Amino acid sequence: MNFKRLLQVIKYILLAILGVLLIGLLVLFAKPLWHRFVTYPGLQKQVEAFQLKKKDCPAVSDLKIYRGVLHLHSYWSHDSKGTIYELLEAAKLRNINFIFLTDHPHGNLDTFPRGYRRGMYDGVLLEPGSEKQGFDAWPLQDGVVDWKTNKDTVAKQLVSNGGMVFYAHTEEPHNWNNPYYQGMEIYNFHTNVKGKKSTLPIITDFLINGPKYRAWAYRTIFERQTAILARWDTLNMHRKIVGFSAVDEHENVNFRARYLKDGKVQWMGINTKPIDTVKVSFWNRWMFHEPDQSGWIFRWMLVNTYETSFNNSVNYLFADTLTVSNISHHLIQGHHFTAFRFLADATGFCYFGEGKDGKMAGMMGDSIKISDLKKLSAVSPFPGRFTLIKDGKSVDITSNEQYQYSFDKDLQKGAYRLEVEVKPGKDWQPWIYTNPIYLY
Ligand SMILES: [Zn+2]
Known part of the structure; x- marks a missing residue:
């Protein structure tokens, strides 16, 4: 093989390596980049629009x-x-x-x-x-x-x-x-x-x-x-x-740096493990700022x-x-x-039992006597889909978005908890899991 031919072979090998690297990077970052420019801005817009649906809840608990x-x-x-x-x-x-x-x-x-x-x-x-x-x-x-x-x-x-x-x-x-x-x-x-x-x-x-x-x-x-x-x-x-x-x-899962007592800089990596201790020099000085309240001079x-x-x-x-x-x-x-x-701030939400006297008979976490109970209820600052789960089985689900929920059919002994989903975009998303109300 003459010298010119050898150079050509090396050139093709290098190009092939570069190509593989580029394809690798593309595969690795295609999805995150798609998220960055398409998926996440879209989801963000949907959530912001959904959050405009907030309504004040009636106060049900003291x-x-x-x-x-x-x-x-x-x-x-x-x-x-x-x-x-x-x-x-x-x-x-x-x-x-x-x-x-x-x-x-x-x-x-x-x-x-x-x-x-x-x-x-x-x-x-x-x-x-x-x-x-x-x-x-x-x-x-x-x-x-x-x-x-x-x-x-x-x-x-x-x-x-x-x-x-x-x-x-x-x-x-x-x-x-x-x-x-x-x-x-x-x-x-x-x-x-x-x-x-x-x-x-x-x-x-x-x-x-x-x-x-x-x-x-x-x-x-x-x-x-x-x-x-x-x-x-x-x-x-x-x-x-x-x-x-x-x-x-x-x-x-971050990178930080701080000064040690001797003036050197300690770098910390994943799991806050020290990765290196270096002197401040012309080459790295530009990366550091004055120590913040916690003492960090660099945080990524x-x-x-x-x-x-x-x-x-x-x-x-x-x-x-x-x-x-x-x-x-x-x-x-x-x-x-x-x-x-x-997804949305749930302040105002409450899941509770309404007594036959019209007052709250108890809320999530409480035990309520069935004979005292009129219905299980919930109020929500955002419209959602409510699923009532009794002892692990779904017993009721609302078909569309609602700010209020109540259930009074066939109340039996057991643990009743509520899951609420919201729909900022196309899909229902889990939003709230309450503790159960225990009926006896
Ligand atoms: Zn832990």
């Missing part, structure tokens, strides 16, 4: 409504670096009234107080808790939890001493017959992520759409967690198990943020006052529902 997030992580967890400033900024932006943290403990002896202490921070109520042994656990007081103890015993001890124990990650096995746990997650964003074959399409979608359409990138991952809801229904046929949604937010929020998840699945709780004792009391009572809020 209790106030508080919006809260449960099961989330801060700097105390090994896989998060979230600070109080970041939590509060997101809470205020998204009108969140209470945050119940579940940090991973350091070792088996888990001492409270640790991490951020219980209290009101700038109008937001914060309560520390633990995610361990498949529990979302909040002791609700100072003390030590010994996680070496058999976990059923831990649940018993915590609950007997006035604490709160809910089951986390309910796609995983648990001792469902344990008589002490009070509730379970009926939606967790991570459960949806774990259910996907590959995380690459998720990452590429956030890479392209994170800055402008992060909420829709979250929503693309969403799937109704049907098996979990079915298990919840079965459990509620035997005793009250409260259902709530977990944001499970760590704000940790690639995937998950408190701000987006605080608008994704939100627990709407009926309570008297914004105190740990009152909020946890009503959480355990099941006086709450979950709403996927970026």
Whole structure:
């Protein structure tokens, strides 16, 4: 082969490699780009138009409504670096009234107080808790939890001493017959992520759409967690198990940098793992800004943020006052529902039983005597499709969009919960899951 021929062969090989690379990139980014310029702007417009349909609801309960997030992580967890400033900024932006943290403990002896202490921070109520042994656990007081103890015993001890124990990650096995746990997650964003074959399409979608359409990138991952809801229904046929949604937010699939004491810069990557420590130089200086309140001099929020998840699945709780004792009391009572809020804010929604005397006989989470009940009712600030589920079976479904719902036919002993879907575009989308009303 002469020299000219060799150059030609090399040229063709390089062109072929370039072609394959281009095709690969196109395949990888075609869908996210389609989302960016077609799907998400369309969905955004539909949701904004739908949100104009808001109507004031008649007040049906004397209790106030508080919006809260449960099961989330801060700097105390090994896989998060979230600070109080970041939590509060997101809470205020998204009108969140209470945050119940579940940090991973350091070792088996888990001492409270640790991490951020219980209290009101700038109008937001914060309560520390633990995610361990498949529990979302909040002791609700100072003390030590010994996680070496058999976990059923831990649940018993915590609950007997006035604490709160809910089951986390309910796609995983648990001792469902344990008589002490009070509730379970009926939606967790991570459960949806774990259910996907590959995380690459998720990452590429956030890479392209994170800055402008992060909420829709979250929503693309969403799937109704049907098996979990079915298990919840079965459990509620035997005793009250409260259902709530977990944001499970760590704000940790991101890149950050901060100064170390010696003036060097530490870079952190996915899961907040340190990836490099470098000196500030002519070459990297332009990337850094003055440290923010949390100490970051660089933040590239690639995937998950408190701000987006605080608008994704939100627990709407009926309570008297914004105190740990009152909020946890009503959480355990099941006086709450979950709403996927970026579709529409569900403030004003209520699911309740109307008594024969015309007054409220009880709301979601309550038990009502059938002989006292006239009907099961709901009011909603947005028009939706209501599905009434009794002991896991759909017993009634409204055919079109309505702001009010009532059911008075053939009321029998059992757990009745309501799901509400909204239709901002062509399809019905899950919007609200209420806790059940227990008829006896
Ligand atoms: Zn978690």
